Amino acid sequence: MASADNTRKDIRPIQRFITTHASDGKTIFSDAISEEAPFQTLPDNVDFALCYATDQFPAPLDNDRDIDTYRHYTQNLPGITIPSGTVLRVVDMPPGALSPMHRTIxxxxxxxxxxxxxxxxxxxxxxxxKRGDISIQRGTNHAWKNRSETSWARMLYVLQPAGRLVIAGQEMTDNSTDTIPGYDKD
Known part of the structure; x- marks a missing residue:
């Protein structure tokens, strides 16, 4: 996956602000990670920004262990989901883009x-x-389409693991690594 060139988009770059605690217990902004969220461009020209990630639930916050985990994932990108943690991702879709039909568990x-x-x-x-609308995906097969032929669209996602999903006697499986260009199986 290549780093995204934000100059090709008509929407602004994203900043995210991570809080932590100083040694005296007061709340401060962490400077452990850049505030600008880095985007990566997938082969289908969609930009993904991994804005935060954890590998445990509940997340361990002591000694900034969650920040260390996130730093690891910024250098070793996870798949669409993390089986035992959470993912905060922003997706920028170019004009007219249509994602493949896919499912994550x-x-x-x-x-x-x-x-x-x-x-x-x-x-x-x-x-x-439309802007501000919310979807709740529950292990369902779905696709996304940017309705505009001239402007980029942006979505924010929070993904968390789910248990086994059986529908009509058949266990559903994650097919996102087979259908989303640029993502490999873990």
């Missing part, structure tokens, strides 16, 4: 930050999401 909260995006299900149903 996770509970995902998605929020449209910029633009309008269609959430398409494998049943053929779809909903148009």
């Amino acid at each position: 996770s509970l995902d909260y998605g929020v449209v930050l910029e633009g309008e995006i269609d959430l398409i299900l494998d049943s053929g149903e779809k909903r148009t999401m």
Whole structure:
């Protein structure tokens, strides 16, 4: 995955502010990681920013262990989800982009930050999401489409692991590493 060139987009770069504690117990902003969220461009021209990640739930906050975990993942990108932790990701979709139909075995909260995006299900149903609208993905097969032919769209996702999912006697599986360009199996 290549680093993204933010000059090609019509939306601003993202900053994220991580808080921590000073040795006297007062709350401060951490300077352990740059405040600018780095984007990576996938082969289909979609930009992913891993804005935070944990590998345990609940997350261990003492001695900034969660920040150390996140720093590790910024240098060793995880898959779409982390089986025992959480992922905070921002996805920038170029004009007209359509993701492959995919499923993760996770509970995902998605929020449209910029633009309008269609959430398409494998049943053929779809909903148009506008700025501020929220989706809750529960291990379902779905795709995303940026409705604009001229402007980028941006979504924020919080992904957390889910237990085994059985529908009509068949166990559902994660197919995101087979369908999302640029992501390999862990």
